[in-house]
Amino acid sequence: MRTLKFVLIGVVLFFIVFPLFMMTKYSISDRESIVTGGEYPEPFFPFQPTMEMFGLLWSRGDFLKAGLTSLWVGLLAVAFSLLLGAPTAYALARFRIPGIAILLFFLLSVRLFPDISAVIPVAELLLSRPFSLLPPVILVGLAHTLLALPYTVYIAKGVFESIPRDLEEQAFVLGAPKSSTFLKILTPLALPGLGAAAIYTFFLSWNEFIFAYFLTFQGTETTLPVYLLRILSWSPQKNFISAISVLICVPVIIFTFLVQRHMREGLTAGAVK
Amino acid sequence: MPGSIRISSLLLRLKSNLFTIGFFIPAFLYLFSFFVIILIFLLKFSFSGNLPLLSLFSSAEFKQALWRSLCFMGVGTPLQLVVGLLLALLIQRSFRGVGAVRSLFMIPIAIPALVTAIIIDLLFSYPFGPVNDLLLGRHGFFPQLVSVPVNWSGSEFLSLGLAILGKTWRDMPISMLILLAGLHSIEREQYEAAKTMGAGAWQEFKYLTLPLLTPAILTILILRSIENWKEFVFPFVLAPSYPLLGVLIERLYHVEQNPALAASVALGLVILIALTTLLFTAITKVVRRYLVRV
DSSP: OHHHHHHHHHHHHHHHHHHHHHHHHHHTOOHHHHOOTTSSOOOSSOSSOOOHHHHHHHHOHHHHHHHHHHHHHHHHHHHHHHHHHHHHHHHHHHSOOTTHHHHHHHHHHGGGSOHHHHHHHHHHHHTSTTGGGSOHHHHHHHHHHHHHHHHHHHHHHHHHHTSOHHHHHHHHHTTOOHHHIIIIIIHHHHHHHHHHHHHHHHHHHHHOOHHHHHHTSSSSOOOHHHHHHHHHTTOOOHHHHHHHHHHHHHHHHHHHHHSHHHHHHHHHHGGGO | OHHHHHHHHHHHHHHHTHHHHHHHHHHHHHHHHHHHHHHHHHHHHHTSTTOHHHHGGGOHHHHHHHHHHHHHHHHHHHHHHHHHHHHHHHTSSOOTTHHHHHHHHTHHHHSOHHHHHHHHHHHTOSSSSHHHHHHTTOSTTSOOOOSSOOOGGGOHHHHHHHHHHHHHHHHHHHHHHHHHHHHHTSOHHHHHHHHHTTOOHHHHIIIIIHHHHHHHHHHHHHHHHHHHHTOOHHHHHHOTTSOOHHHHHHIIIIISOOHHHHHHHHHHHHHHHHHHHHHHHHHHHHHHHHHHHO
16 A cells, blocks of 8 residues: 555656656757657657757847746736735734625635636726726736735735734834834734745746736737747747746746745635635 | 714714725725726626627537537546545655655646646647657557557547646646645544544545545535636647637637627626536535535
8 A cells, every 4th residue: 555655656746747857858959859750759868968949049039028028027916916915914914894704705806707708808908098008017917916916915914914913012002103013013024924925926927828918919028928829839849949938937946846835825715716 | 963973973983994994995996996897898798789698609619619618627627636636645644755745746836837738739749749659659668559640639539638638737736735635634533443443445535534525525626617617728729729618718809809709708608607606516515414414
């Protein structure tokens, strides 16, 4: 029984790692390893590993531009959701609010729509005046805020609940107004936890495809996943498309290991929808 | 006058709570206004002019997409449940290195769905790709199973199968975590009692784990069926010639430039999800009652 379990774990790990291994393999493949012409099977390790594709990407302006766009969109989404979400989370954690259950429902309500359904009205709205005058980075950032905000509020609520009330009470006793208590006493204490929410939001935005695709359908400025799809439409070589995929994945995989615990909370928080 | 007193006391209460309200309102307003906007847009489009929502019922394209989505949901949901259950059972008891294994099990959810879909597309490429190499017996260690390369994206059955595979691969960790939480809520004493009575591993699973896990399983069925109904990225990349509802929405909006019809399908999808959720909730209630009686 024990052996069976470890064998099964091995099999599952194989199925998880194999596609990622193949992606990495393709990204460092030379021409002979991918264009076989059917004369020999594709090798499981390139004949002559090469970093050529990464060099090519580095020298291509459009890839770097898409990377920067993704970065800016992510940072905007983080900034918007923290600015909007942290105060709300604080209010939910600290004050008695009548009808709180209904309010919480409305906070999550927007996530009741499937992304692919919600994106039509959002695109119709944001791609018409006056919003269409804004740069696409801000439009996509606003859309990603919409997706991330409920989770930000949920995570930040937990963070504020974990900070002892006594601290604020002492501040009140000493005559500090509520707003400066929030800014000067609570915010510094909450920063590490809010950081987790920020990372969660950033990678939600980094990975997001549907809203970015619809909002930047026309125009050149776009995020990395949409860039990847556009490249795909020219039927590129396997190594080129894989090199882009690897570069998109690397930051996410690193950070997943770093913030796993909080991500788990974020995922189960999604259970409410 | 009592009226003015009531109003002034209301204003007073409002004023003293201004801080709370000011704190609470921004995120609330942002999310709620988008909720209202999305709802109004969908309804407005679906019931505009010649009632596109009703014309869907006579559209062959829509019926086909609906059928495909239904198959995607009907096959994907139980598959994802079984895979999630397997993963959760494997790391339920702690052993040396369980933390590392769990971290590795979490990887798929970190990979963007689009990248996963593209990797699968590369692995199953036609005519020459790793999977076709394998099936053709071109590697010494694997027996030959087919004589001509399989054209995965050319077949409705196979390409939708690949889309389900991709979805299952990427979302494994979500089902796993929910089931793991369910497994951990079962008390250890119950297992010890079962062991004392001489229950084997299979009996333990069948008579103890499975019934006590029913609430978690039902949660997964509801969440996964919603998730599968609304799936877009995997079929969009892997089965573009065989659109299901999500892909149909995109096509109507971008290719046919018909936002009204796209919004009608989008609203139809929302309705379908609501109906499925209601159905599963009803089933949950029945099952819970049955469980309590036992």
